[in-house]
Amino acid sequence: MERRDKYTLLIRNARRYDGSRVDIHIEDGIIVKVGENVTAEADRVLDACGKYVIPGMYNMHTHAAMTLFRGYRDDMKLFEWLQQIWAVEAHLDDEAIYWGTRLACLEMLRSGTVCFVDMYWHPDVTAQAVKDSGMRAVLTSCLLDAGNEKTKVNDRLKCEKAYADSLKWPDTVRFGVAVHAPYTVCRENIRWAADFARERNLLLNIHVSETDKENEDCMAQYGKSPVKMLDEMGFFGEDVILAHGLWLDDEDVEILGRNRVTVAHNVNSNLKLASGHAFRYEELKRAGANVTLGTDGCSSSNNLDVLEAMKTASLLQKGWRRDPESLPLGELMDMATVNGAVGCRVKGGVLAEGYAADLALVDVHSPAFVPNLNFLSNLVYAADSSCIDTVICDGKVVMEGRKVKDEDEILEKGAENAARLIAKVH
Ligand SMILES: [Zn+2]
Known part of the structure; x- marks a missing residue:
C-alpha cells in the first residue's frame, strides 16, 4: 500500500x-x-x-519568554525599569525560557499570530518551545557586550554555537543574529554580527532609536544619529529587522527606505514606556521601508496581542498627524500580515494559492x-x-x-x- x-x-x-x-x-x-x-x-x-x-498575523518584535515578567514593575522610567528587569532576568534558566516561551506562543495563537521575531537568550530551548507550539518564528541570538572585553568574545562564541545548534531546527523555526542596540554592542561586534549573518544568509535584528536619549548620546559620542552610524558601517539591507525606529530624522528615514529595511513599530511598548509617539509611518512607507508591527516583550507591552497593536497604531497615527486618513485598514492589515511575512522571508500573509497555509x-x-x-x-x-x-x-x-x-x-x-x-x- x-x-x-x-x-x-x-x-x-x-x-x-x-x-x-x-x-x-x-x-x-x-x-x-x-x-x-x-x-x-x-x-x-x-x-x-x-x-x-x-x-495569520506576524509579531515582528518580541522577547517571548518575558511573559514571565508580565506585571513585574509598571509605570517606571525606562532605564530604572530596565535595571530591575535585568536583575530578575539574570536568573533565567532553560526551564523558565521553555515555559515562558510556551506561554508566549499560547497567547500569540489566541490572538491570531502565526509567526514572531524573537530577540532573547537560550535560542535552542526557545526553538523547542516554538516547535512544540506549532508556530513559526525567527529566533535571533543576541549580542550584548556593554563594552566588556570578555563578554565581547563570549558573545561571538555563543552566537556561533547557537547557529550550529539551529541547523537541526525544523524549517518553520529560523535562526537569526541580533545586535541588542548600537549603544550596548561595540562597533567591532556590530560588524562581526553583520558579516556572520550575511555569510550564512541569516536575518539581522536590532533595536534602534527607541528613545531620544539614545540619539542624543550617539550624537555626543559619534556626531551622528544611530541610523547614520550603522549605515556608514554597511549594516543595513533587506535582511535587517529594526525594532522601534521612533526617533528618525528625514535622512534616517531615507536610509532605511533606500535599504528596504523592515521596521517593527512597537506602539504599545513605546507609549507605556513614554519613549515617544510620533512614529513616522507615512514617511517610512513612502521611502520604501517595509513597515510592520510588533508588541515588544510582556514586561513593557504586558501582552502579545497584534490585533490590539493594530488598533493602537492606527489611532495613534491619526491622532499625532491630525489626519484621519492616515494608516487606513488595508495598509494596517498588510503591516500585520504580508509585510511581516516579507520581513521573515516566508511566502505567506496572503490568502492565495502557493502561499503558506x-x-x-x-x-x-x-x-x-x-x-x-x-x-x-x-x-x-x-x-x-x-x-x-x-x-x-x-x-x-x-x-x-x-x-x-x-x-x-x-x-x-x-x-x-x-x-x-x-x-x-x-
Ligand atoms: Zn525589544
Missing part, C-alpha cells in the same frame, strides 16, 4: 472580507486551491460556517460584528482578539474553538516559573 506523506486539510464555507463564500484546500502546509465549492479529498475537512478567514478563522457571532457592514473595520476598530476562534499554521490546526494543546499545563508552569525567578531577587 502506498504511504501517504502529505497532510491535507480542506476548509469549507469560510467567508472573505467582502462576505463571499470560500473553500481552501491545503496540502503539505501550502494553500493549493482557493475558491467556491472546492472538491478535494483531505485528511481533515473543517467546516468554517459562520467564520471569516484572515491571514497560515490562517485564522474569526467568529463574528458577537456584538462587535453587528451590523457587519465592513468586516475589517469591525475586526480592528470594534472587536478584540477573543473573536479569533481557530488558527492554522503550516497547514495544521493549532487552535480550534480557542483551545490550544497543553494550555492548562502551560498556564500552571508559567506561573510557577515566574514565581521561582522573582523569589530570587526578593
Whole structure:
C-alpha cells in the first residue's frame, strides 16, 4: 500500500472580507486551491460556517519568554525599569525560557499570530518551545557586550554555537543574529554580527532609536544619529529587522527606505514606556521601508496581542498627524500580515494559492460584528482578539474553538516559573 506523506486539510464555507463564500484546500502546509465549492479529498475537512478567514498575523518584535515578567514593575522610567528587569532576568534558566516561551506562543495563537521575531537568550530551548507550539518564528541570538572585553568574545562564541545548534531546527523555526542596540554592542561586534549573518544568509535584528536619549548620546559620542552610524558601517539591507525606529530624522528615514529595511513599530511598548509617539509611518512607507508591527516583550507591552497593536497604531497615527486618513485598514492589515511575512522571508500573509497555509478563522457571532457592514473595520476598530476562534499554521490546526494543546499545563508552569525567578531577587 502506498504511504501517504502529505497532510491535507480542506476548509469549507469560510467567508472573505467582502462576505463571499470560500473553500481552501491545503496540502503539505501550502494553500493549493482557493475558491467556491472546492472538491478535494483531505485528511481533515473543517467546516468554517459562520467564520471569516484572515491571514495569520506576524509579531515582528518580541522577547517571548518575558511573559514571565508580565506585571513585574509598571509605570517606571525606562532605564530604572530596565535595571530591575535585568536583575530578575539574570536568573533565567532553560526551564523558565521553555515555559515562558510556551506561554508566549499560547497567547500569540489566541490572538491570531502565526509567526514572531524573537530577540532573547537560550535560542535552542526557545526553538523547542516554538516547535512544540506549532508556530513559526525567527529566533535571533543576541549580542550584548556593554563594552566588556570578555563578554565581547563570549558573545561571538555563543552566537556561533547557537547557529550550529539551529541547523537541526525544523524549517518553520529560523535562526537569526541580533545586535541588542548600537549603544550596548561595540562597533567591532556590530560588524562581526553583520558579516556572520550575511555569510550564512541569516536575518539581522536590532533595536534602534527607541528613545531620544539614545540619539542624543550617539550624537555626543559619534556626531551622528544611530541610523547614520550603522549605515556608514554597511549594516543595513533587506535582511535587517529594526525594532522601534521612533526617533528618525528625514535622512534616517531615507536610509532605511533606500535599504528596504523592515521596521517593527512597537506602539504599545513605546507609549507605556513614554519613549515617544510620533512614529513616522507615512514617511517610512513612502521611502520604501517595509513597515510592520510588533508588541515588544510582556514586561513593557504586558501582552502579545497584534490585533490590539493594530488598533493602537492606527489611532495613534491619526491622532499625532491630525489626519484621519492616515494608516487606513488595508495598509494596517498588510503591516500585520504580508509585510511581516516579507520581513521573515516566508511566502505567506496572503490568502492565495502557493502561499503558506497560515490562517485564522474569526467568529463574528458577537456584538462587535453587528451590523457587519465592513468586516475589517469591525475586526480592528470594534472587536478584540477573543473573536479569533481557530488558527492554522503550516497547514495544521493549532487552535480550534480557542483551545490550544497543553494550555492548562502551560498556564500552571508559567506561573510557577515566574514565581521561582522573582523569589530570587526578593
Ligand atoms: Zn525589544
